[in-house]
Amino acid sequence: MSDATLNTLPEGPNIKGKLSRDDIIMRAGMGVIALYLVVTMVFPLYAMLSKSFSTYQFDLATYELQVSDEEGNFSGEILNPLNLNATLGIYGDDDMITGSDGRLPLTKLFPDFSFRSTVKYKIRNKVEGGRFLVGSTLHTELDWLELDSNTFRRAQIRPVKATGFGNFINYFSTPALFNSIKNSLFIAVISTIVTVSLAFWFAYALNRSCMRFKGFFRLVAMAPILVPSLLPGIALVYLFGNQGMIKELLFGASIYGPIGIVIGSVFFTFPHAFLIISTALAISDARLYEAAVSLRASPWRTFWTVTIPGARYGLISAAFVVFNLVITDFGLPKVIGGQFNVLAVDIYKQVIGQQNFEMGAVVSVVLVIPAILAFGIDRMVQSKQVALLSARSVPYQPTPSAKMDGIFLAYCTGVALFVLGMLAVCQFAALIKFWPYDLNLSLNNYQFDKMDGGGWASYFNSIKLGLITAVVGTSIVFFGAYLVEKSNGFRIGRALFQMFAMLPMAIPGMVLGLAYIFFFNNPANPLNAVYGTMAILVICTVTHFYTVSHLTAVTALKQMDREFESVSASLKQPTLKLFGRVTVPVCLPSILDISIYLFVNAMTTVSAVVFLYSPKTTLASIAVLNMDDAGDVAPAAAMGMMIFYTNAAARIIHLIASRGILKRTQAWRTQ
């Protein structure tokens, strides 16, 4: 007997609270939404990953051949192509790896083959599933097929499916593809630096100066979020293309390439960077600045030792968000990229152009890596963030300064001109009859039904998609966030759910779309029926934009005291009743924010849905892409501006609705 056993009490039974009916309902709800995320994200991504390892190989061993003499008599000796190749050494192992469309002629295995010869050949599949072509007729049967020399020339074997790293080896040994990694990183880094610097000073001017027209500039800065990312590309063609209005400004450089991609990327990522940095700059402790002044620090020194450190988390976050947006964007480089290949466009080219789905999956896997890295680093940095404002903080109030305010006003006007100019150019281009030869105004470019892309129907489809996504998405996201935020215990489950909810942010739209093809277009999948319908577009869009919506909802819910739940429990009210009666009304502003966010993104998204639309569900954003692709650039601009006006109108309605609802439901907040 040792002392230790004497001094410790025997372990008691592990006491667990009994699960109430509410707890069960909430856990079940969480399970359902987690299952949704698993089915719409984890499974498709897994399907894609396994596709990237699915290779096609010629399997010489699965065929048998016979050769006759000059008179056409067969000796009965059966030749195996594998052994023939082994003796002759014609094809190496690398030659055996191919795509789904690969073909391998057999004549090379017969050094003295001549198509004029009277020698006859026999060929057959040795096993079930073997495939060879004669001309373009597929043979899968096991019977011997006799061919004369001239026909044997047209016999080719087809590859069989295998699993392995073949596609990746192939990818990294193709410089044309491999180069895209470098290109993508290059434009992403440059665009990030430019956008973050521009957005920082813009946000600084709005938060730390006494400049006029702040409201107006804030509105303008947010405008690019309302258009598809390829619209700035179209504007740039009109501005700097060979017939561009101000192409002289480029001094002969071509807009088609990195220059165009960077300018366009700055345009469409600006609002994202601005929002994040602005939030970071909005809160600041005036006491730090007072201290700086009393220590006689120069404004420059104060800027680097107080302002920048205070905003560093915002800056880092903005940088990663922009980096991710640029590297995963597909529309812009497609329109203005010229010969400058980037990863996202490679996926499109592999899948749409070459029907090489396996290679598309490989490029997707490659694209996911920097996206996930950027996302992961950002998360790590954010988790280190500590509250800057304490209860004793004094909010910073900018002091008027005629000189600084003037400089900032000029700067912001410049940025606003850039943003508004791009939009104006698109609208102008849409109204011109035939640029540059017939400058009369006309509405011809609005006759979408005469162009590719699905006509006006695609515009209405987009609105439909936006509305459904807003309603369905907001319900799923908010309810999910509520369950994960307010349910008791079940830590592992909640942590897992949080992880699933964060994951979509790291998955590029192109990758998600492609993964959906692999997963949903599989006849063995019971969910196959949604393929080609509006439902799959809604699912894809909700999942694609899940994370930001989820975070908005969680932030709103965190502001609500958990006491509400305790009170409702002690009053013996079901939690769901509390949810409907209290939580939803209180969080209504955030719910509206989530729905408008989903609506706007559903209207503008291209990358995720480009693989998923069907003729009945063509979308306006895809129509912009397709019309531009067919060379109908002006109608593409017209459609792009239709998206802009629709989103702007939705924003205004949202604003009015929020005001009205705020007045009615949030009156208590002001007391």
Added chain:
Amino acid sequence: MKLKAPIFATLAAGAILATSAVAETELTVYTAVEAEDLARYAETFNASHPDIKINWVRDSTGIVTAKLLAERDNPQADVVWGLAATSLLLLKSEGMLEGYAPVGVEKLDAKFVDGDNPPAWVGMDAWVASVCYNTVEAEKAGLKPPTSWKDLTDPMYAGHLIMPNPNSSGTGFLDVSSWLQMFGEEGGWAYMDALHENIARYTHSGSKPCKLAAAGEIPIGISFAFRGAKSKAAGAPLEIIVPSEGVGWDMEATAIVAGTANLEAAKTLVDFTVTLEANEMYNTGYAVVAMPGVAKPVEHFPEGLLDAMIDNDFEFAANNRAAILSEWQSRYDGKSDPK
């Protein structure tokens, strides 16, 4: 009794209407025909066959082919009406097409019909490569109009030339495959090496080079004659040039997708696609159609195009497609921006 007669008639008429509504078959038809022609095609067909409704799935050749191949194990289409023969050969080599000899197929030019019996596909019209030449912009740049493919490699045209990327455009592929057939394997690649030096950039779609030339964005676009004729008709300062060595072409063709649930309706549609009426309909936009003697001259279509069409080996094109495309990609794709 007299009063009841009209009522009875109305009822009967109602019943007939009801049954005809029930009898209506819907066909999902995949196509790469230009969007503006589709409504006309469906209308003409429905004039004689009101009971079959066509649901078009239209996209560029590459995308439709990709879609069909992706749906290999679960075909969604009933009929393919208006897709490049090269693409249909790919589908055929996957065993995806249902052989069927449409009524009246013997009236078509034999080179427009698949060699098998029953044929896996039947041709509609030909789609011929051409060079779109913007006279206004070319003059500004001081260019002389080219007369042959070889001319286009002249350093004078450096940076003034656009062509479709064969990896994403059927038109681009027919150019490449025709050069390989005309100049031989080695000569063809050597030609493209030289041409690449002059190309400003490659576009994704086949009609875009001509539309860009029409808009003056580039002086010369390698595209197809039909697009050129249309842009010219729309008022663009275009000259459509037929290079003297000959031009590549592909045909648009029709086929029934194996496994369709609406085989009878599909056959009816394919029967229609080889009729005189259908061929006249194709002729509105195409100078060359499958039925001999039908073609009337199309406005702005370049002269001598028919004779310039090379003796195209579709099987070569289809069976070597993968190899040609990957060779092309390794040579020209992803190179740094041309100067």
